[in-house]
Amino acid sequence: MTAHKAAHATLAVLTALSVASCTSLPGDGSPQVLRSYQPALPSEDNASPVDGREPDLLLRDFFAACGRPTGGHQVARSYLTTRAAESWNDAAGTTVVDRIDINAQAGGTDDKITYVIRGGVIGALGTGGTFTPKPGETEAIIELVKVDGQWRIDSLPQGVLLERTELQNNFSPQNLFFFDSTGRFLVRDRRWVYTRQPQLDTALISLLMEGPKGLLAPGVETAVPPGATLVGYDGAYKFSGFGNLSPEARHKFAAQVIWTLAKGGITGPYRIELDGAPIDPNVPDLDVEDVAEFNPSAASTAVAPLYALSNGSLVKAEGDSLVPEGNGLGSSGKLQSAAVSVSGELSAGVLVDGADEAQRSTLLVGPPSGGLTDVLQARTLTSPSFEYDAIALWTVSDGRAIVRIARSTTTGEMTQQAVQVPFLDEDEHRDLNIDELKLSPAGVRAAMIIDGNVYVGTVSRPGPGERRMDNVVQVAPAIGASAVSIDWMHDGSIIVGTSEADTPVWRVEPDGSGATPLPSGNITAPVTAVATSSTTLFITDARAALQLPINSNSSAFWREVPSLVGTRATPIVGS
Known part of the structure; x- marks a missing residue:
């Protein structure tokens, strides 16, 4: 028995009221948690008003x-x-x-x-x-x-x-994990959990059993069947109401529980029983290795190649050399923006001719070495953003219309689809324009710059083949209307480049609860491009392409990207 499990076996019985009040702020769940009995510890210290206080x-x-x-x-x-x-x-x-x-x-x-x-x-x-x-x-x-x-x-x-x-x-941000609508990826759902409670594990599982809530809810799903409940813990996490669940769905539920606990700092192995029986009778004790295919941090450990937009063409950094993309994007000379899928099997670029009202933008898509397909034209198009596995890419046409370009996995044919955005149809938003749009790695969220402000929306699927942007909200008001560039980090947060000299780069929490300026000592605003890999932040400021290791301290300095020294290129990481 692990130290974690041994400690569990001696914890006090918790009443439904105490668990509900500790789980969140506010909280309305009331799971019954079974524990071996000891005298209950007070939930709070004896804080009270100070006599004679002004x-x-x-x-x-x-x-x-x-x-x-x-x-x-x-x-x-x-x-x-x-x-x-x-x-x-x-x-x-x-x-x-x-x-x-x-x-x-x-x-x-x-x-x-x-x-x-x-x-x-x-x-x-x-x-x-x-x-x-x-x-x-x-x-x-x-x-x-x-x-x-x-x-x-x-x-x-x-x-x-x-x-x-x-x-x-008094609260700590914790991640619950739900599935994207395809059931392939676990998606972080950030919640604030009260820290002065004896059992973090049951608090997290209780929240998980309640299902998706808040802004993220329309874009994610859970393997928890209706009516299922957490019974308690007595050496195993016990659940009821799973009788008709398929073995595949049981395994996915185990993935939700295990990764939620593991990312909350609660170490395994984990014994999970559904309706009195282990999920897998042959392996009663499970660990993260048993659900490794759903590892929500898998993308953050992958090494993505670095590309760049240099002199209007798409190039790939190979050592200290820049190799042009072989499909025509590498020799265009007229690209305004570009993107590469995380697998590298597709690249896309926006080619621009003319200026002002006569400007014409064309979205081109193709494999690294092969023909390009002209898939969309408009006066303006934002930088393309790929869905995972390059199944589709998104762009914004003329500042208002979000367009999803879907690729047939059998024929490779590209089809256009308008994304519904109720937010833009509201009277107070009819004059807003989307300057930039980036999909999150799992494609469940979209970060946008709208008239210089940062917004986040949730991608839902109201019907077969349909997409809609729900729950669009402004985040990081401290940045003001100075946002110029945007990208997602692998931990779910957002990096934003601005035109402000004092705070040219920000990190924004995924739920919008906070924003933090990043080191800026040697950056010259504006920061016209940002990109992230699993280990490195990349930007383009007024002079050069710079990089900084993720998690650097506040006094760190950005260095020029070695392969891009001497050129003001735009770094691009597969997405």
């Missing part, structure tokens, strides 16, 4: 306590009067702000004071720990009164207001 400081203490959701925010309620504690509905929604500004209104007395609370909204934390970006501003009125000589909050708005620092201090 009203503004007590109010800040209250907002810090809002980061502890257990018991219906029992710690935060201790800062309220009895009347306010009974009427405050903490389940009315959790708004996350960058910081909370507190200003007293005039007219306060020795026994009563009113504050105006303001903050820049980042987003909302929802059921199951989902995060939804919602840039904006919030303002509220909060009244404090003295009760037995101590200041207490007597009036406040419904719901929870949470500073980003308290979100980061």
Whole structure:
């Protein structure tokens, strides 16, 4: 028995209430978890208001306590009067702000004071720990009164207001794994999970059993059948309701559980029982090797060749040499953008003739050495973005129409398909233009630059052969309208190049919960191109093509790409 399993066997019985309150903010699941009995540990320390605390400081203490959701925010309620504690509905929604500004209104007395609370909204934390970006501003009125000589909050708005620092201090981002709509790839679903709980594994599995939620839900599927439940843990993770599931679906469910636990830092082997029997009677204890075909990090370990767009032609970096692509894209001289599939079996480029209103853009696609097919023409076309395995590629025609170019696997014939984008049909968005679009590695998400701002959408399949972009939201408002280039990193985050001299490159979290400037000491804005491999970030700034190892520290300097020294080329990595 592993140390992890031995520790499990001595943990306390958890009630449905305690698990539900700890799982997420807010959380409504209530799985029954079986554990060997020991006296239950308190879910929170004995935090309470400090006697004699000044009203503004007590109010800040209250907002810090809002980061502890257990018991219906029992710690935060201790800062309220009895009347306010009974009427405050903490389940009315959790708004996350960058910081909370507190200003007293005039007219306060020795026994009563009113504050105006303001903050820049980042987003909302929802059921199951989902995060939804919602840039904006919030303002509220909060009244404090003295009760037995101590200041207490007597009036406040419904719901929870949470500073980003308290979100980061009390919750950790964890990944659940669901399947893309083809059932071939596991896709990360980022959730915020409360850290002060004794069993992370059951919290993660409970969330997994609840299924996809939030913005990602339309684009993913789960192997969990309707009505299936987590029974508990007593040396094995026990589930019920799987009786009619096929062996293939059982294996896929095992992949979801195992990779969710493994990426959460919970080591195997894992014993999983469905309706009282192991998933595989011959192998009762499973590990990541048993579901290796669904490894969500497999792409991040592959070494992708580096290409570049240099002097209007597509070239491949081989050592210190640049070899032109042999299908005509390597000698075009008129390419504005290009892309190469992750397998290298197809390349695509946008050839541009003319300028201004007379400009004409043509999308060409073909194998590395062979004929090119003219598949689409428009005044403007964004850089092509391949789906995995080069089954299809996407581009944006004339800033508004997203077009999917599908390739027949039998004949190789290319067909066009319009992607539905309800977001662009809304009145307030009818004048917006898409400057850039990049599909995520599994093709479930799309990152877009729209009028210089960064947006993310979820790709769904409303019918056979159809595609739609759902849940389009703006992320990383801190970047402003300065975004110029965009790409996906292998961990699901997004890299953005901008026109800002002080912050030319950003890393954006996949759920939009945060954005971080990357090292910029020797970059000259604008950053007109970005690309990522499993180990390296590539950019093109105003002078040259540069590279930086992933996970470099904040003081690192970008180096010129060795094979592109002396040329202002655009790096391209297979996607």
